[in-house]
Amino acid sequence: MSREGAERGSGSPGGNAHTPDGCGGYQAQDVLWRTAVVDPDAARALAARLCVPERVACWLLARDIADPDAWLRPGLHVGQPCAFTDMARAVERVRWAVQAGERVAVMGDYDVDGVTAAAIAWTALTRLGADCRVILPHRVRDGYGLTPALVDRAREAGARLLLTVDNGVRAAEAVAYARAHGLDVIVTDHHEPGDDMQRAAALWHGVPVVHWCRASHPWVRDLSGAGVAWTFARALLGDALDQPLAAGAAVSLGDWLAALAALGTLADVMPLTGANRGLVKHGLAVLRTVQHPGWLALCREAGVDPAWLGEDDLMWSIIPRLNAAGRMDSAEDAMAVLLAEDPAAAAAAAARVGQWHALRRRETERAVAEALAWCRAAPPQAGGLVVSGAWPLGVAGIVAAKLAEVFGCAAVVLCDDGSEVLRGSGRGPAGVSVYQVLSACCDGLDGVAFGGHEAAVGCHVRRDVLAEFSRRVAACPLARPGATAGADGGETAPAADDVLPLAEANEALWPWVEAMGPFGPGNPPLTFYIGPVVVERVVPMGDGSHARIHVREQGIAAEWVWFRAPAAVFHWQPGAVAAAVVTLHRNAWQGRVRYQWRVVRAWRLRGVLTREDFAYVYRLLRARRRLLQSELGNLGARRSEREVALALDTFVELGFAERTDGAYHVVEAAQPRDLRESRRYQRHLWAAVRRAETRGVEHGFREQNPFDPGFSATRDPVS
DSSP, rough: HHHHHHHHOOOOOOOOOOOOOSSOOOOOOGOOGGGGOOOOHHHHHHHHHHHHHHHHHHHHHHOOOHHHHHHHHHOOOOOOOGGGHHHHHHHHHHHHHHHOOOOEEEOSSSSSSHHEEEEEEHHHHHHHHHHEEEEEOOTTTTTTTHHHHHHHHHHHEEEEEEEEESOTOOOHHHHHHHHTTTTTEEEEEOOOOHHHHHHTTTHHTTTTTGGGBBBBBBGGGGOHHHHHHHHHHHHHGGGGSSBSSSSTTBBHHHHHHHHHHHHHHHHHTOOOSSSHHHHHHHHHHHTTOOOOOOHHHHHHTTTTOGOOOOOIIIIIIIIHHHHHHHHHOTTHHHHHHHHOOSSHHHHHHHHHHHHHHHHHHHHHHHHHHHHHHHHSSSSSSSSOOOEEEEEOGGHHHHHHHHHHHHHOEEEEEOOSSSSEEEOOOOOOTTTHHHHHHHHHHHHHHHTTEEEESSEEEEEEEGGHHHHHHHHHHHGGGGGGGEEEEEETTTTTOBBOOOEEEEOOOOOHHHHHHHOOOOOBBOOOOEEEEEEEEEEEEEEETTTEEEEEEEEEEEEEEEEEEETOGGGGGGGGOTOOEEEEEEEEEEEEEEEEEEEEEEEEEEEEESOOHHHHHHHHHHHHHHHHHHHEEGGGGSSSOSSHHHHHHHHHHHHHHSSSSSEEEEEEEEEETOOOOOGGGGGHHHHHHHHHHHHHHHHHTTTTOOOOOOOOGGGGGOOOOOO
């Protein structure tokens, strides 16, 4: 190996070779990045077959992607609508209504999934020529789901057929009420059915239920409410989906409906695998080009350039605005902007949505501060937590998501308006089904009602059982993710997907990072370990709680952005050694595109060898040609004998040196390798990270969750 190559410690990009090192007992949990355990021969073969860089092949293998080619090039493969057992009956009933001139009432929901589902249904029905009305419940006045009062609104509107979207599967009594008053009902939904389908079979008899509990194929299980509505629209419209959205439009009607379904899928935090991933990827492509007046007005109000749209823009800018209308008052404004075909009407609706968003942010900040103060006074010990306060019902889910993130457990937030029944929402951290938590806690407990799915629930709790409900949630073992060992030496999951020297941390990676997306539940963002690097300076940004961290490695400079950085980060001094797990993001503003490395986790490292240290030891070895193990403590090196030995043993592992007869010898013709290919060095880095995490816990640090960026950003979360 050349002097320059050895001293820089750099080799081919993506080199995470799996080579023997004599360390013994190597496990996947001993590494900081997942690609370290990928078979290099398998990566090279996959890269050649797919015509992609070896680094990308390593990502695919490290994530156990079953069909890498389909993953990188997903199509709109969403299965056939006939997978739903009752689909044919539902379609037949709608077409009969169209022919008979019956009015159809579409019953949606007040969140983005429910609004987009209703917009899909309304668009499909009106294209068929149906006389259609949309009814959206009010979060406070009507509560969640189909109720007799909402049925009466449909009757008063003159409807003869009631179509539910994103609700209805747990509304057996309301369905029976509708049928008793002369309305036929079709239910399309994706929520957990509970016991209603079994307990009230007689009430459901004859009602088409388009739901995964009545389906012949498993692909429908993870669809959002909008995804189910879109599948229903495909069955209704058939070849008409290929018609232009509007005269001269560049996209088809089917494309626009798929884009609406993608919005609902992201908003409802559905798994981005299988059909959902293809749907969202296709929907993003449509939303970058569609010239729909309402969509363009919404993007202008949010400050988003549609041409550079990504899932981050949807999750942090678009969806929160659509959600805000239903959270703070009525979702009618969100529906209006999605359906607007006149530019002036679209601009007015988008402005109203923006006003609701601003109000929601103010109320959320107040509620989060009060809820955190409550919980920190008595932090949860074993299970989950229940918090109540005088907050708007529309912010309960956001507050619950924040508490789940901070305390790492299921959280239920109830809004107390002085009435006998408190209403609210529940959320859980990654690995926790909040629906299962409440199912376990509410068994045999009267006065509690809830509904939803794995990631989110809405609930009602009667005041007289609030204390018992809180006690059960606090004691529920399901409320926390499975425990993992940490610094005690037990198994620890890798911190990142891959490793990056700063020389390779640039925007050239972006097309391949984007190809692995869209990211979300089931497909978390690609994360990269960078470090050890030297900190040059830390600059506060925004309101002072965010940090811009300037770092350098062997002459290469870079900038990290850490939103909601721990306070101690602002005291990092120039020359400190640090490492981070980061994600790559693309930002577009006024036609200018920038790529940004955002910190997920970062540590100040002490007692860790850097590339410069390895270069120093290598120069000693080259100068002496042969170093006796017995003389390592007398070299006058800037590192201890143990650290010098670690560096030399790492060189042996990588083939830069040989160890024979109690001495280290330089290898002249060594192949280029990256230091971070060494498992020995990775163990050294892991130990430094664990020490830093121990110090961080002592100082009140809390790691951010790489699978749920949530409150790590300056913008507001969706939930």
